Amino acid sequence: MLEKVFEKVSIIFSYNREKNSFTIYKMGWRKRDYFIKRMAYHHKVREGRDLFHIFHVTDDNLDFRIRFDTENLEWILEEVSDGSAN
Amino acid sequence: MDLPINPANPSLIHIDLNSCFATVMQQAHIQLRGKPLVIAAYTTLGGCILSPSIEAKKLGIKTGMRVGEAKKICPEVIVRQSDTDLIRDASSKFIKICEDYSPDVIPKSIDEVVINFTEAESYWKKSLPEIGKEIKNRFHKEIGEWIFCNVGIATNRMLAKLASSLHKPDGLDVINQENIYKIYSSIKLVDFPGINTMYQIRLNAAGIFTPLDFLSAKNDYLRKVVFKGIAGHYWYLRLRGYEVDDFISTRKSFGQEYSLGEKTSDQEKLAKLIMMLTEKMGRRLRASGQTAQGVHLGLLYDDWTFWHKGKKFSEFLYTTSELFQKVMFIFSRQPVKKIVRKIAVTCFDFVPADSQTLSLFEDSIEKKRKVSLAVDEINDRYGEYVISPALMIESKKTILDRIAFGNRK
Numbered sequence: 001m002l003e004k005v006f007e008k009v010s011i012i013f014s015y016n017r018e019k020n021s022f023t024i025y026k027m028g029w030r031k032r033d034y035f036i037k038r039m040a041y042h043h044k045v046r047e048g049r050d051l052f053h054i055f056h057v058t059d060d061n062l063d064f065r066i067r068f069d070t071e072n073l074e075w076i077l078e079e080v081s082d083g084s085a086n
Numbered sequence: 087m088d089l090p091i092n093p094a095n096p097s098l099i100h101i102d103l104n105s106c107f108a109t110v111m112q113q114a115h116i117q118l119r120g121k122p123l124v125i126a127a128y129t130t131l132g133g134c135i136l137s138p139s140i141e142a143k144k145l146g147i148k149t150g151m152r153v154g155e156a157k158k159i160c161p162e163v164i165v166r167q168s169d170t171d172l173i174r175d176a177s178s179k180f181i182k183i184c185e186d187y188s189p190d191v192i193p194k195s196i197d198e199v200v201i202n203f204t205e206a207e208s209y210w211k212k213s214l215p216e217i218g219k220e221i222k223n224r225f226h227k228e229i230g231e232w233i234f235c236n237v238g239i240a241t242n243r244m245l246a247k248l249a250s251s252l253h254k255p256d257g258l259d260v261i262n263q264e265n266i267y268k269i270y271s272s273i274k275l276v277d278f279p280g281i282n283t284m285y286q287i288r289l290n291a292a293g294i295f296t297p298l299d300f301l302s303a304k305n306d307y308l309r310k311v312v313f314k315g316i317a318g319h320y321w322y323l324r325l326r327g328y329e330v331d332d333f334i335s336t337r338k339s340f341g342q343e344y345s346l347g348e349k350t351s352d353q354e355k356l357a358k359l360i361m362m363l364t365e366k367m368g369r370r371l372r373a374s375g376q377t378a379q380g381v382h383l384g385l386l387y388d389d390w391t392f393w394h395k396g397k398k399f400s401e402f403l404y405t406t407s408e409l410f411q412k413v414m415f416i417f418s419r420q421p422v423k424k425i426v427r428k429i430a431v432t433c434f435d436f437v438p439a440d441s442q443t444l445s446l447f448e449d450s451i452e453k454k455r456k457v458s459l460a461v462d463e464i465n466d467r468y469g470e471y472v473i474s475p476a477l478m479i480e481s482k483k484t485i486l487d488r489i490a491f492g493n494r495k
Contacts, residue, residue: 041230042115043175046447049471054171056114063115080089083117 002081009066009077024057027064029077034059054078091263092241092289092327099201099218100238100246102384103180104255106197107137107168108385110176113230114169123484125134126153128347136168140255179229187217200243202332214239218258241327247279266327288312301325320399339380340370341432349388361406361477363431364413368406369462371433375440377402378433386428393420394430402437405458406475409433428484455459 010028013059015021027034038047040063041056064078103109107125112118122142126133131154138147138156143161147156156163166456177196184191187210189203203214207351210217225233236249252269257312261269275286275297292312295301300321302372321328332422342363350356360383381403382396395416403409411432439455461473471478 009321017443038116038184040116043172045171047468048465048472058116060116063117081115081117082300083115083121083164086161 001084002079005077005080009075010070011066011075024055024066026072027057027066027077028076034062034064036064089322089326089328091266091380092239093263093381094327095204095212096239096241096246096262097463098121098240098246098329099203099214099221100240100250101180101184101221101245102236102238102247102250103176104234104236105137105143106177107173108139110140110164110173110232111169111341112139112232113176113232114172115307118166119232121164121370122147122160122162123166124153124156125168127167127345129165129167131157132464134345144171161166162239166374176229176233180225180235180440183221183224183228183448184270185213187221195328198247199248202274215260222256222258242324242329243331244279244324245327245332248273248277251277251279261327263327267298267301270301273297276422283367292299297325330336337435338436339382339432340367340374341430342367342384343384343428343430345428346426349425351423353423356426356429357417358477359429360413360417360431361410361475363429364410365471365475367433368404368458369429369465371409371436372439372458372462374406374436375438376436377439379403379408379437380436381412381416382430382432382434383413384428384430384432385420386430388425388427391424395419396434399437402439403433404439405454408454410475 007029011024012026013015013043014023016023017074024036024039027036036057037060039055039057043054045054051070054068055066056070057064057066063079063081064077064082067078067085069074069076090392098475108123111125116140120141121139122144122145123139124135124147128134131152133150133151133153135147135151135156137149142156142160145160147159147163153165156165174194180197181191181193181199184199184201188201188203188206190205192200194200203210203217212220218239222235222237225235234256236250236254236256237248237258238248238252238261239259240249245261245266248269249261250257254257275281275289275294276283278297278300280443281289289295289312292307294303294312303312303322305322307321310318312318313321314397316351323330344359344363346359367490379394379400379402380398382394384392384394386392397412397416399412401408401414419433458467465472465474
């Protein structure tokens, strides 16, 4: 089941200077915390001059597609999926 | 005398990402891994399947099937639309890795490249199979652990592609002078890239039933009897490992097509869709720095009849409105106005935009062109369709971004 969401979320994120790596630890959405176990893919999207970072992450139950808007520093949860057929 | 098998060392690597659209989707969505998944143009039952996952392929689901057919084979199949940004990003990472090994990397499509090592092999001090394995490992490490590819190594493009298809998924094979007879004896004619069932019938009619028959056929026989033209000679060389496909073809047309989600015969709605397609086509034409003298319109109707018409004009078409006017001129000549299910617009007969003599007394052409280019630049900078023709206001997102099959240019 795939659900399009497009809602602002709270994120705990870290950047490691030595390894030049980044990790999303926790996402707060609809009064619940989701602990992110793995980042499956990260890529960038440009819409005109706006740059978005797209993170595909999972808490091992659900997959999330999260967008980070570099213009206004907002985190948007775009999609949630449990990997089953719609 | 018969030409021997090319004795040269293989210098081409063909790399093909397995079930690209589906595999990349599984890479990004961990919950989809190991499950039958299809990427389709639309998720509705009539949607065309663009890429089944390896798990779906094992069940017999194939590219080109309808979603409904796949559901009959496996009711639990997961259907998703393609994520074009994701696929393009994976494809650019894939090509970037390949470019680390040779300056001569030829992308054949979004998920296929040929790497030519003719000049670069001695630099690497490694064999091509070792380089192939290294590239595979880098795909796992740098793109994602779920990304698999087939690697084929040979002396020409056709054999390299054939080699890459021998052990799917995740294979690595070499075709050379030593094993070519063994490989030809284990495959069918339709396994050759470029030989489809129609070609197979043609070959069968000429007494060629197996790849070994094909290989033993004389040059003259292939040229004069089987293919009745130069294609026969090219096949004679290809089968022996000589390269005949290393030409760069020039683009002769730009086209856009769209399958209507809601089929309609409403001429106003169709005009809006034609405007959107023409705008997309026009942007590509202008980005190439050319003007077109011909346009073509194709309409597939709901009763599966097809009407199309192309026309050449004396004017050099450049702006979207110039192109749209001509396409609508053809559109108005439809003999019967029926329900349309698919629209295709194409422009052709290119002339470089900067090599035309413009009128000394009429400066509006130059002005229109400059305005068109400025609008394209604004859209590139601030996002697709920030400025668009008024006809498109209501339907900006109707025509989805798609990734074309075939050559990348």
